[in-house]
Amino acid sequence: MELEAGNVIGAEFELSAGNENEIAQANEKTVAVYLLTGFLGSGKTTLLRRLIAATQERGLEPAVLMNEVGDVNLDGMAVDAEVPMAELLGGCICCTIKSDVALELVQLIKRYHPDVVFIESTGVAQPLEILDAVSEASLYARAELSGVATVVDARHLLDRLRIGTGKTFKLMRDQIRVSSFILLNKADLVGPAELAELNEWLREWNPAASIQQTVRCEAKWSALWNKLQQNSAAQAAKHHAGPSVSSTGQAVSKSADEEAHVHHHHDHDHVHVMTRYLPGAVNSERFEQFLRDLPSGVYRAKGIVTFTDTASRFLFQYAYRESDFMRITPQKTVHDVAVFIGEDFSEAELESKLNVLFADAV
Numbered sequence: 001m002e003l004e005a006g007n008v009i010g011a012e013f014e015l016s017a018g019n020e021n022e023i024a025q026a027n028e029k030t031v032a033v034y035l036l037t038g039f040l041g042s043g044k045t046t047l048l049r050r051l052i053a054a055t056q057e058r059g060l061e062p063a064v065l066m067n068e069v070g071d072v073n074l075d076g077m078a079v080d081a082e083v084p085m086a087e088l089l090g091g092c093i094c095c096t097i098k099s100d101v102a103l104e105l106v107q108l109i110k111r112y113h114p115d116v117v118f119i120e121s122t123g124v125a126q127p128l129e130i131l132d133a134v135s136e137a138s139l140y141a142r143a144e145l146s147g148v149a150t151v152v153d154a155r156h157l158l159d160r161l162r163i164g165t166g167k168t169f170k171l172m173r174d175q176i177r178v179s180s181f182i183l184l185n186k187a188d189l190v191g192p193a194e195l196a197e198l199n200e201w202l203r204e205w206n207p208a209a210s211i212q213q214t215v216r217c218e219a220k221w222s223a224l225w226n227k228l229q230q231n232s233a234a235q236a237a238k239h240h241a242g243p244s245v246s247s248t249g250q251a252v253s254k255s256a257d258e259e260a261h262v263h264h265h266h267d268h269d270h271v272h273v274m275t276r277y278l279p280g281a282v283n284s285e286r287f288e289q290f291l292r293d294l295p296s297g298v299y300r301a302k303g304i305v306t307f308t309d310t311a312s313r314f315l316f317q318y319a320y321r322e323s324d325f326m327r328i329t330p331q332k333t334v335h336d337v338a339v340f341i342g343e344d345f346s347e348a349e350l351e352s353k354l355n356v357l358f359a360d361a362v
């Protein structure tokens, strides 16, 4: 991908890109990406190992992206050596090596064509920054952030609640707020009354997520398996029309009833991500107007768009009501896509605005 101005990920992707067919192939399959977050020692690696085993039991191929602050991937050693894994070491996903996340994700997908990628972030990562970084990958490969699982150490959260303030407490709360699946883990280390109290707090901070009390992260993952099943079915049907997907993760092609249910659920989410592959070209002024009219809950959007009136493709960025466009000349297959990140915005409403905007697109 050649860009007029510097774009770190685009440039690196171009440098490291393999042959064109390989990229096109990777682009055709929609890969579900799940982010595993949670404070240090809460049980993320324990969860990762369970998810890998359960994915393989279902005949699906997992891949892993691991981030550790240190220079040695200790957690990685706990994972089956057969599972494709990329490591981001020596920094935290959300600051020093944020731009590497998209690059590594795209390369994992291109090289191994997994059905699902699990990202284990460091325990100190700021979840919003990671969401931003992960959604960047949707620009370069057909990857969709399909869910955020947050592992909470029950005893640790209880202790922090008693103190009530501080950086760690705030970070734990942020990790809970972006979650679609919360595991109230290490339930064996606290009593029933404490568990009930913790549940109330979790509900207050995140009314939409599923909450499960777990010991060693043993949980039910029906939404995740449904999502992967739907992806496989969609792929088998060679249907690449471009569904929208949310961070809560269940939205792919579905019946009207299911659609209504999913949207109802998402509309009450806190922070969520919506990825929409665009069906064609659009008028530039109309698109800019669309960005200006984005609901106030959307605080970040980005993507690749083709304009009818300039006969060009652009990388667009939108943050806190400011938008920015950069002309690009892709030399390999990349698809038009828009990713929206925000809080309490209606996906159904945005979806219908996009439908109107692209009603004439072919």
Ligand SMILES: Nc1nc2c(ncn2[C@@H]2O[C@H](COP(=O)(O)OP(=O)(O)OP(=O)(O)O)[C@@H](O)[C@H]2O)c(=O)[nH]1
Pocket (backbone or CB within 6 Å): 038, 039, 040, 041, 042, 043, 044, 045, 046, 047, 075, 122, 123, 185, 186, 187, 188, 189, 214, 215, 216, 217
């Ligand atoms: N008692 C108890 N211990 C648990 C539970 N879940 C995990 N552990 C233990 O907690 C420790 C930390 O678990 P990990 O899965 O490595 O946690 P992590 O979040 O990956 O840790 P970092 O990578 O350091 O952030 C390990 O010794 C686990 O065996 C649980 O439900 N109960």
